[in-house]
Amino acid sequence: MKKLSVKDLSKPIILVAFFLILTILRPSSFLTVGNLGNVLWSVSIYGVMVSGTIFVFLLGGIDLSIGTLCGLTGVTCVMTIRAFGYTPAGVIAGIAAALAVGLIAGLIHGLIITTFRVPAFLVTFATQTIYLGLSMILTNNKILDCTSPALFTSIGKNPVPIILMAVAALISWYVLRKTETGRYVYAVGGNDQAAAISGISVRKITIMAYMISGFTTAIGGIILSSMTQQGMASNGSGYEQYVIMAGVIGGISLLGGEGTVPGAIFGAMIIGLLQNGLNLMSVPSTQHGLVRGLVIIAAVGFDALQRDTKFQSWLAKRRQARAAGKSAA
Amino acid sequence: MANNEIILEAKNIYKSFSGVPVLQDVHFEVRKGEVHALMGENGAGKSTLIKIITGVYSKDAGSIWWEGKEVQVNSYADVQKLGIACIYQELSVEPPLTVAQNVFLGREPRKFGLIDHRKMIKDTEELIARYGFPLKADELVANLGIGLRQLVEILKGLSCDSKLLIMDEPTASLSGKEAESLFEIIEKLRDQGVSIIYISHRLEEVYRLSDRLTVLRNGQNAAVLNHEQIEPRLVIKTMIGKEVDESAGSAKEMRKNNNEVVLDVKNFSDEIGMFKDVSFQAHRGEILGFGGLIGAGRTELMRAIYGIDKHKSGTATLNGVELKYSPKESIKAGFGFVPEDRRNQGFIPLLSTVKNVALTNYDIVKKNGTSISDKDERDMGIRAIKQIDIRPDNPDKEVGLMSGGNQQKVVLGKWIQRDLKVLIVDEPTAGIDVGAKDQIYSILEDLASQGIVVIIVTSDLQELIRVSHRILVMRKGSIIKEFDSGIVTQSMVLEAGSGIVD
Amino acid sequence: MKQQTLRRFISLGMLVALCIFFSVLSKSFLTPNNMLEIVRDAAVPGIIGVGVTYVIITSGIDLSTGATMALVAMVMANIYKYTLIPIPIMILIGIAVGIVCGVLNGLVVAKLHLPEFIGTLATMGIFRALTYIIAVKDANGTISSVAMSHSSYAILGKGFGRIYFVSIAFVVITIIGQIILKYTRFGTNLYAVGANPKAAELSGIDIAKTRIIAYIVVGFCAAIGAIFTTGRLQSTTALLGEGFEFNPIAASVIGGVSLAGGYGEIIGTFIGAIFMAALENGVLKLQMNTAYQYVIKGAIIILVVIFDAWFNSVMEKKAQEAAAGKEA
CATH class of the missing domain: 3.40.50.300 (P-loop containing nucleotide triphosphate hydrolases)
Structure with missing residues (x-):
């Protein structure tokens, strides 16, 4: 079997170091079951979302719309439940409706990107505002409360979100690590021309990836609306940043072809622990961006410096092709 | 002046x-x-x-x-x-x-x-x-x-x-x-x-x-x-x-092999005239060389037959069945394709030898349900390393970090795991050291002896003569000369490709 | 030249069509006063769009412009509130802060080699957090809006009647921006770096330097935007410019600047910014839910992007045919 290298071990070590530092700094409050449960709870949505969006990242694409799509799917879910009179059947219908919205959004992204060969950045940059607008229209800019039934509110209470994150991560890990489809995702992300010559349908894989991203975003939207017990257009806005940061900290290359689900979950954990640690140290959440930004610059900058120079020119070329929308993803 | x-x-x-x-x-x-x-x-x-x-x-x-x-x-x-x-x-x-x-x-x-x-x-x-x-x-x-x-x-x-x-x-x-x-x-x-x-x-x-x-x-x-x-x-x-x-190796007697026709290409033309009305047949177990100058249309012809690029008219049949001109379907039908531009089209640089070799072969790698058997996938990679002698034999090394010769061996290695009928190789030894070249030639010869049609496009005359059983020379999009019998020398091929035909 | 000119006319045509559409539906849309209002609303995103266009031409992106505005404004608010430094010096310090933000972005991207998207996403968080850290707090320690109501500062929000100073600045900066792009080596280098960095290097162009200067221009423009915005509001908050980074990018995309790098002009961004402002204005005039703005904006961006992809492929094909035609 492959030997473990320093690089493989760096993530667990960093995670343990974080734990130690926070335990030492806040011995009474950090290492408690309640607090760790909180950390996982707050990370769960990012964890679920990154488990799906990783497919897009691995193709070298990007999905900027997941934040507002998270809001739109949450609104969809809540409105459906309300329309069904807060019944458990309504919850099932609401979940189904939210997931359908997520899948359709992903399908639209995939179709536009592959058919017209336009950069994913621009497409999802545009749909980002469209989804926000749709949510605002649907809710008429109001907050829609939804405090029952218990079937709905329990989705956002521990341990359900943690379980959902675990399940989403496991399935995603399984697909990417164990199945043919997963192998094809890495191949297309690593070199789409070679993948096409090897008989892989780049278009199909691309559309699938955006649909998976939409699907997990919808799960995130459902969890978020249950946590807050409301449907609100601005719910989830900005989450795309956290998800992208989680992925990047977890070693995913936005150029595609590189990254793993455990890495992405690790990234989400780091984001959560940072947030939690800063909270415990009474740093207002508005100032977390400073630490987060520095962590990202350090992590990605370090990666860029470490990277073998042989890859550099190849990657630079690839980046240009990506930007030009020549590649499918 | x-x-x-x-x-x-x-x-x-x-x-x-x-x-x-x-x-x-x-x-x-x-x-x-x-x-x-x-x-x-x-x-x-x-x-x-x-x-x-x-x-x-x-x-x-x-x-x-x-x-x-x-x-x-x-x-x-x-x-x-x-x-x-x-x-x-x-x-x-x-x-x-x-x-x-x-x-x-x-x-x-x-x-x-x-x-x-x-x-x-x-x-x-x-x-x-x-x-x-x-x-x-x-x-x-x-x-x-x-x-x-x-x-x-x-x-x-x-x-x-x-x-x-x-x-x-x-x-x-x-x-x-x-x-x-x-x-x-x-x-x-x-x-x-x-x-x-x-x-x-x-x-x-x-x-x-x-x-x-x-x-x-x-x-x-x-x-x-x-x-x-x-x-x-x-x-x-x-x-x-x-x-x-x-001397030996630079001139060789060509022979037409009279086994059954496996690949039959008729009147193949593309939109912009890179190849025009090209017809040829390839027989079971033969190595068919395509000579000619760079830009003669050989690469474009092969890409179109395999289905990467579109062609305008003409048909290509494999054992009497027309191809569907898409890489996926061609692979199913028994094709393998080693592209000219190895660096950009041949392999996935960030993936290991094991995964590059397995890429076209997940239909034959063992699975439990949907789960790929890591062991079987790995065994295939290790088998390929042995068959084609990749050194160092680390199956987990990213192919992007290997030498050109080893990269090409990985590209070939993925095809020879399959039950091939036709293997197209385009400039298979460009930028590769002499030792690796010889190994690649023996792999091609071995494949032909198993009855596979090997089509080799190469601008290296010595290679063309050494490997091919029969040679077609293209010039400006058409096949202008066939060498299927008698002694052929590098000069003869070069003269034909340059338009100095008797 | 022809392709760019054609593309510019298409942007203009879209703008005219939009104006006709709204003027049919609303009597108060196509009035001189309303038109001047639109130009004013377009001004700040348009000014920042000048810098952002430079960066996009080099095939980069800048997500930190909104946060840069906030930081610049908050530094000035502190100076205003706690010191006796005169207004003009305060403004100069504000501009300096914007430039420093630009330098940081440039270093992160060109020296640390972070992808532009990630690098400026990180600095966006950093600038915003710094804004909160230095935010002026009241006696209870809560952050609130800071008044900057000095009469000489408030002039920045005014103008000659409805010809606002910010509109004048918009036009002037656009013209200067276009002149720099067309008439300086730096401008030419932007295109060269964006289209074919290898060729640029062979011609002796310093790629890192070019990219850093482009980000500095963005920082400068964001500072100008912050100064006019706070001058008009006569106050600032730590929230200033949140989500604002979207606008200059959208303006340049609508104006035909290619995210792939190498193509685009400031004139395009100018038209794009006015287009966005006219759209917002028209939606308000029709008394539609502002939410429709978002949907329409997004839909238009998608259509423009698809159109550009199609337009470019047609142009490319035409060029190829023309080249082949010379042979025949």
């Missing part, structure tokens, strides 16, 4: 890469105002010599003299300062800028700190007029075809008062008309005293243009010929080496 004043002289140049000598005591000189062609087979050392002259590589021994003085060149910038401009195959023009902006990029004329467009355009127009280029100074380069873009680059070189232009296969991607106008321009430049080093495989061009010709063979000077000595057959003999041509 050519006089005997020597402008550039490279004396006693030696260069070796990791112990393998590439240039040995090479002498090369260019006179003022002459077109000096540089020819040689692939691997003869032409591009290494040019890279030493332009400061890209350092030389192991020898000296370079420019206008009578010895010079040290360590970078392309040094060379530019001397007055040498290199026209690369991969063009370095800026499409969003105008011709004038490209020509003066980085040293635009300025007035009061602002770019003086009027002067820039005027100067460019003067240059254009002086050399008679069919360009307009204010035209966007994005709107120009590849041939005119090349002229922009030449103009850029000339605008720095270059006295020597180096052109590396300048007609490789030009149409006949474009090439013709390039020749006229080269002649004009020569008449104005500019020296030109012209590297080409195409005899007819060299014959037409060059005042003198230096031939390299196996990293050594083979001959320097004057224009009147440039006789195609003689040049070919010099390039290949008489003794080599008659």
Whole structure:
């Protein structure tokens, strides 16, 4: 079997170091079951979302719309439940409706990107505002409360979100690590021309990836609306940043072809622990961006410096092709 | 205009890469105002010599003299300062800028700190007029075809008062008309005293243009010929080496194999005429070689049969069943394809040997339900490493970090795991060391002996003759010659590909 | 030239069509006063769009412009509130802060080699957090809006009647921006770096320097935007410019600047910014839910992007045919 290298071990070590530092700094409050449960709870949505969006990242694409799509799917879910009179059947219908919205959004992204060969950045940059607008229209800019039934509110209470994150991560890990489809995702992300010559349908894989991203975003939207017990257009806005940061900290290359689900979950954990640690140290959440930004610059900058120079020119070329929308993803 | 004043002289140049000598005591000189062609087979050392002259590589021994003085060149910038401009195959023009902006990029004329467009355009127009280029100074380069873009680059070189232009296969991607106008321009430049080093495989061009010709063979000077000595057959003999041509491996008896026809291609044509009305058949267990010059349409033909690119008309059938012209379906039908551009199309650089080998073979890798058996996948990778002798034999090493030879072995390795009927290999040994070449040949021979049709497209004549059982030569999109019996030599193939047909 | 000119006319045509559409539906849309209002609303995103266009031409992106505005404004608010430094000096310090932000972005991207998207996403968080850290707090320690109501500062929000100073600045900066792009080596280098960095390098262009200067221009423009915005509001908050980074990018995309790098002009961004402002204005005039703005904006961006992809492929094909035609 492959030997473990320093690089493989760096993530667990960093995670343990974080734990130690926070335990030492806040011995009474950090290492408690309640607090760790909180950390996982707050990370769960990012964890679920990154488990799906990783497919897009691995193709070298990007999905900027997941934040507002998270809001739109949450609104969809809540409105459906309300329309069904807060019944458990309504919850099932609401979940189904939210997931359908997520899948359709992903399908639209995939179709536009592959058919017209336009950069994913621009497409999802545009749909980002469209989804926000749709949510605002649907809710008429109001907050829609939804405090029952218990079937709905329990989705956002521990341990359900943690379980959902675990399940989403496991399935995603399984697909990417164990199945043919997963192998094809890495191949297309690593070199789409070679993948096409090897008989892989780049278009199909691309559309699938955006649909998976939409699907997990919808799960995130459902969890978020249950946590807050409301449907609100601005719910989830900005989450795309956290998800992208989680992925990047977890070693995913936005150029595609590189990254793993455990890495992405690790990234989400780091984001959560940072947030939690800063909270415990009474740093207002508005100032977390400073630490987060520095962590990202350090992590990605370090990666860029470490990277073998042989890859550099190849990657630079690839980046240009990506930007030009020549590649499918 | 050519006089005997020597402008550039490279004396006693030696260069070796990791112990393998590439240039040995090479002498090369260019006179003022002459077109000096540089020819040689692939691997003869032409591009290494040019890279030493332009400061890209350092030389192991020898000296370079420019206008009578010895010079040290360590970078392309040094060379530019001397007055040498290199026209690369991969063009370095800026499409969003105008011709004038490209020509003066980085040293635009300025007035009061602002770019003086009027002067820039005027100067460019003067240059254009002086050399008679069919360009307009204010035209966007994005709107120009590849041939005119090349002229922009030449103009850029000339605008720095270059006295020597180096052109590396300048007609490789030009149409006949474009090439013709390039020749006229080269002649004009020569008449104005500019020296030109012209590297080409195409005899007819060299014959037409060059005042003198230096031939390299196996990293050594083979001959320097004057224009009147440039006789195609003689040049070919010099390039290949008489003794080599008659020794084993460089000439071989071709034989048509009379097994059943496996692949039958009829009247294949594409939209833009890269290949026109091509028909051929390939038989069970034969290695069918495709010879011809770069740009003859061989690669395009193979890509279209396999289904990467579209074709306009014609059919290709495998054992009587028409292909569906998509890579996925072709693979299902029993095709394998090793592309010409290995780096960009051959493999996934970030993935390991195991995963690259398995990429086309997940239909035969064992699975539990949907779960790929890591062990079986790995075993396949390790088997491939053994079969094709990849060294070091680390199955987890990223293919992007391996040598060219090993990369190509991985690409081949993934196909030989399958039950193939036809394997198409395009320039399979380009940029690969000799040891790996031999191994690749024996793999191909082995495959053929198992009854597989191997189609090899190669510009390496020695390779073509050595490997092929039968040879088809393409020229300008058509098959113009078939060698299916009798002794065939490199010269015969080269003559056919260059259009010197009896 | 032709392709760019054609593309510019298409942007203009879209703008005219939009105006006709709204003027048919609303009598108060096509009035001189309303038109001047639109130009004013377009001004700040348009000014920042000048810098952002430079960065996009080099095939980069800048997500930190909104946060840069906030930081610049908050530094000035501190100066205003706690010092006796005169207004003009305060403004100069604000501009300096914007430039420093630009330098940081440039270093992160060009020296640390972070992908532009990630690098400026990180600095966006950093600038915003710094804004909160230095935010002016009231006696209870809560952050609130800071008044900057000095009469000489408030002038920045005014103009000659409805010809606002910010509109004048918009036009002037656009013209200067276009002149720099067309008439300086730096401008030419932007295109060269964006289209074919290898060729640029062979021509002796310093790629890192070019990219850093482009980000500095963005920082400068964001500072100008912050100064006019706070001058008009006569106050600032730590939230200033949140989500604002979207607008200059959208303006340049609508104006035909290609995210692939190498193509685009400031004029395009100018038209794009006015287009966005006209759209917002028209939606308000029709008394539609502002939410429709978002949907329409997004839909238009998608259509423009698809159109550009199609337009470019047609142009490319035409150029190829023209080249082939010369042969025939």
